[in-house]
Amino acid sequence: MREVPAAEPILRVSDLTVTLGGSAILRGVTFDVAATGVTALLGRNGVGKTTTVKSVLGLHPAGGAIRFAGRDIKTLATHRIARLGIGYVPEDRAVFAALTVEENLRLAETARRPHRYDLVYELFPVLRERARQRAGTLSGGEQQMLALGRVLLGPSRLLLIDEPTKGLSPKYAGQVAAALKLVAREVPILLVEQNLAVVRRMARDAVVLDMGRVVHVGDARALLADPDLTNRLLGVSGPRTRDVNGSAR
Numbered sequence: 001m002r003e004v005p006a007a008e009p010i011l012r013v014s015d016l017t018v019t020l021g022g023s024a025i026l027r028g029v030t031f032d033v034a035a036t037g038v039t040a041l042l043g044r045n046g047v048g049k050t051t052t053v054k055s056v057l058g059l060h061p062a063g064g065a066i067r068f069a070g071r072d073i074k075t076l077a078t079h080r081i082a083r084l085g086i087g088y089v090p091e092d093r094a095v096f097a098a099l100t101v102e103e104n105l106r107l108a109e110t111a112r113r114p115h116r117y118d119l120v121y122e123l124f125p126v127l128r129e130r131a132r133q134r135a136g137t138l139s140g141g142e143q144q145m146l147a148l149g150r151v152l153l154g155p156s157r158l159l160l161i162d163e164p165t166k167g168l169s170p171k172y173a174g175q176v177a178a179a180l181k182l183v184a185r186e187v188p189i190l191l192v193e194q195n196l197a198v199v200r201r202m203a204r205d206a207v208v209l210d211m212g213r214v215v216h217v218g219d220a221r222a223l224l225a226d227p228d229l230t231n232r233l234l235g236v237s238g239p240r241t242r243d244v245n246g247s248a249r
């Protein structure tokens with residue numbers, strides 16, 4: 001029987017090195033992001049997860065190679081990388097506080113069409129309900145939904161999403177995770193996430209960083225099902241006590 005070749009990864013990061021403020025932050029990071037599903041980028045605080053994501057976007061000068069959909073993107077300017085179809089939701093959510101929800105979405109419109117308001121409002125009905133409300137007065141969870149809505153508005157081929165559930169109540173974290181899971185059916189996601197219950201629910205693949213290096217690559221659930229490995233790599237005992245909605249398990 002002929003083997004079906006596995007799809008090419010959508011993103012290939014090879015031997016990525018980044019120095020910031022005189023310190024070597026990434027020391028040869030190598031990993032792939034599959035063309036489907038969610039790849040979780042994990043690790044303790046300060047190990048280089050955000051730096052990795054920003055480097056993919058051309059926001060830090062980096063050594064090594066970055067290929068997106070088979071194309072070398074490391075030397076491209078950030079706006080050109082974005083135009084190739086890489087969407088980014090940063091950790092601080094980056095919504096315009098003084099503008100309404102609707103204005104925030106309209107500002108995210110780009111030349112790349114179609115603008116998928118139907119998808120955004122289907123995933124996050126609260127954004128339609130609060131269309132006229134200033135973004136700065138939304139709750140943290142609603143602001144996160146707006147930030148995700150902004151990036152989902154245009155067609156993307158890969159989403160880089162940095163800690164989308166950080167600081168959210170279990171209820172909102174659950175809602176955001178559920179929406180991202182739906183999004184991941186259409187667009188591959190590289191997800192930085194500390195909430196391991198969210199990771200277990202969404203991610204198929206896991207990449208773990210430690211001190212600027214990849215120390216583990218493999219199946220996300222297998223990693224999280226192994227308390228010793230989880231403890232050694234992530235410094236926690238895994239998502240065993242509470243699920244993503246905060247219920248005890």
Ligand SMILES: Nc1ncnc2c1ncn2[C@@H]1O[C@H](COP(=O)(O)OP(=O)(O)OP(=O)(O)O)[C@@H](O)[C@H]1O
Pocket residue numbers: 020021025043044045046047048049050051052
């Ligand atoms: N512009 C910068 N100048 C100097 N050092 C920086 C800069 N940006 C990040 N760093 C340092 O690089 C290291 C990695 O930071 P990074 O934000 O990538 O970590 P992280 O894994 O995303 O952490 P966290 O989980 O806490 O968000 C940290 O020690 C941080 O202080």
